Amino acid sequence: MKAKTTFLPLAGTALFLGLASCAANAQNLPALKAELAETNRRYFELFQQKDAHIVELYTEDACLMSPNAPAICGKTALTKDFTDTYAAGQVSGVKFQTQQVYGAGKEYLTEQGTWQVFNANGQVIDDGKYLKLWKKTSAGWKIFRDVFNSDHKS
Numbered sequence: 001m002k003a004k005t006t007f008l009p010l011a012g013t014a015l016f017l018g019l020a021s022c023a024a025n026a027q028n029l030p031a032l033k034a035e036l037a038e039t040n041r042r043y044f045e046l047f048q049q050k051d052a053h054i055v056e057l058y059t060e061d062a063c064l065m066s067p068n069a070p071a072i073c074g075k076t077a078l079t080k081d082f083t084d085t086y087a088a089g090q091v092s093g094v095k096f097q098t099q100q101v102y103g104a105g106k107e108y109l110t111e112q113g114t115w116q117v118f119n120a121n122g123q124v125i126d127d128g129k130y131l132k133l134w135k136k137t138s139a140g141w142k143i144f145r146d147v148f149n150s151d152h153k154s
Helices: 002-026 029-048 052-057 075-088
Strands: 058-065 093-102 108-118 124-137 140-150
Touching (some): 029 093, 029 108, 052 058, 052 075, 108 140
Parallel strands (some): 058 140
Antiparallel strands (some): 124 140
16 A cells, blocks of 8 residues: 555656646647657658768658568668669658657657658659658757558558
């Protein structure tokens, strides 16, 4: 019984401190969202230009987790994946629409949204939802985990 009575005040204190921390960082959220939006804008630009430097938007240990495929981790593997995608010529562009950003912004942020992929004629060929886990680095916010899936059956 004593463990329960000790646990409740500790849990309450931890919850209060967690909420206070989130509240303090909530005022930074618009600036953080703007920084992520700028990185997403750069992503679209690099993808459209078929530029392999797109991997610089990812952390060194990033993983891209596409549906129905093993995770692609690390910049070498990501570079190969983007180069192969560009060479296939079936996709001319991508677009992300951020719906929510979660987190206190100290070390990680989670972005939730929808995506579209376009063919050479600018037509949507697939769309769905995504989660990106962003990691704060000395060079700014970078994509640490990139998970997406289609809204359509295969």
